[in-house]
Amino acid sequence: MDVVINGENKKISAGVTLLELLKELELDPRAVVVEHNRKIVRRAGLGDVTVTDGDAIELVHFVGGG
Amino acid sequence: MKTETLNRQDAEGLRDEPLVIGGRTFQSRLLVGTGKYPDMDTMVRAIEASGAEVVTVAVRRVNLDRTKESSVLHFLDPKHFFLLANTAGCYTAADAIRYARLAREAGFNDFVKLEVIGDEETLLPDVQGLLEAAKVLVQEGFQVLAYTNEDLVTALRLEDAGCAAVMPLASPIGSGLGLLNPLSIRTIKRRLHVPVIVDAGVGTASDACVTMEQGVDGLLMNTAIAAARDPVAMAHAMRLATIAGRAAYLAGRMPRREVAMPSSPSKGMLD
Numbered sequence A: 001m002d003v004v005i006n007g008e009n010k011k012i013s014a015g016v017t018l019l020e021l022l023k024e025l026e027l028d029p030r031a032v033v034v035e036h037n038r039k040i041v042r043r044a045g046l047g048d049v050t051v052t053d054g055d056a057i058e059l060v061h062f063v064g065g066g
Numbered sequence B: 001m002k003t004e005t006l007n008r009q010d011a012e013g014l015r016d017e018p019l020v021i022g023g024r025t026f027q028s029r030l031l032v033g034t035g036k037y038p039d040m041d042t043m044v045r046a047i048e049a050s051g052a053e054v055v056t057v058a059v060r061r062v063n064l065d066r067t068k069e070s071s072v073l074h075f076l077d078p079k080h081f082f083l084l085a086n087t088a089g090c091y092t093a094a095d096a097i098r099y100a101r102l103a104r105e106a107g108f109n110d111f112v113k114l115e116v117i118g119d120e121e122t123l124l125p126d127v128q129g130l131l132e133a134a135k136v137l138v139q140e141g142f143q144v145l146a147y148t149n150e151d152l153v154t155a156l157r158l159e160d161a162g163c164a165a166v167m168p169l170a171s172p173i174g175s176g177l178g179l180l181n182p183l184s185i186r187t188i189k190r191r192l193h194v195p196v197i198v199d200a201g202v203g204t205a206s207d208a209c210v211t212m213e214q215g216v217d218g219l220l221m222n223t224a225i226a227a228a229r230d231p232v233a234m235a236h237a238m239r240l241a242t243i244a245g246r247a248a249y250l251a252g253r254m255p256r257r258e259v260a261m262p263s264s265p266s267k268g269m270l271d
Helices: A018-024 A043-048 B002-013 B040-050 B093-105 B127-139 B152-160 B182-191 B205-212 B231-251
Strands: A002-005 A008-011 A033-036 A039-041 A056-064 B019-021 B024-026 B030-032 B054-061 B082-086 B111-114 B143-148 B165-168 B197-199 B218-221
Touching: A018 A033, A018 A043, A018 A056, A033 B093, A039 B093, A056 B093, B030 B040, B030 B231, B040 B231, B054 B093, B082 B093, B093 B111, B093 B127, B111 B127, B127 B143, B127 B152, B143 B152, B152 B165, B152 B182, B165 B182, B165 B197, B205 B218, B205 B231
Parallel strands: A002 A056, B030 B054, B030 B218, B054 B082, B082 B111, B111 B143, B143 B165, B197 B218
Antiparallel strands: A002 A008, A033 A039, A033 A056, A056 B054, B019 B024
16 A cells, blocks of 8 residues: 655555554654644544555654754 | 852842743743754753753654654653744745644644744745734644744734744844844833743854843844854853843943043042
């Protein structure tokens, strides 16, 4: 299944939830904020949202800035 | 022992109230950024030397290849610092709102340093987009600290929109040119009720001092510390300069005059 994560085309397993996707990417769900098709998904709800083909996902965190 | 004595004198010389922004109380009037440091260890030591409690951070995509840890929270304990997320790099109100919402979702606080940039070369703010974004974010319960230019009318509109603080620039972001328009900054401070934090443009300690002498409530800087030859030493200098400028403002400077006045008595001179 093809999705776009942080602007990059990625192949991921079909039917995974956002929480499972983070695990697959070795990302700590407490350390990232997830935007799924332009909608923010709260941390507690990551396991309830299933990723589908063509979805756009943004994974962000805090970096150094002024 | 000597340090203790000095600190007591510092406290005695500075009868001041703490800085309160959006209901939060801060002891330090110096706020610092976390960007552009040569390395993370220098950043952490510089921020400690600055005495700042509020540190700004930016919202960016995580690095998917996981070859390096890039989150600033890996190095700065969010329990010891108040994280102020910015919307740096946003050129439209819609983008700034999107970044602010993502930042809030990180779960630390609902403060945002709102930037809507209007011009790539000068990084000057787009005041129309800024006001638009400020209104939406205030409505959504954010404590908005709005980065703006040194224009009184925009500052008044931002206050009317419900911003928790207004942050006029001293000079363009990263320029190090110092305070270019003290009159405008003083006017903004005089007319606003919310805290005025000067953000951007300070280059060295004298700039910080002279900015605080205008009576503003605080000062936010990043590059002046991060790009100094010795960022930790400069952070220390900035801490002292911010305190000195504030103390001088509270002390009230002598009037300027264009002719000399002797400091020693003119009476009692020999024939």
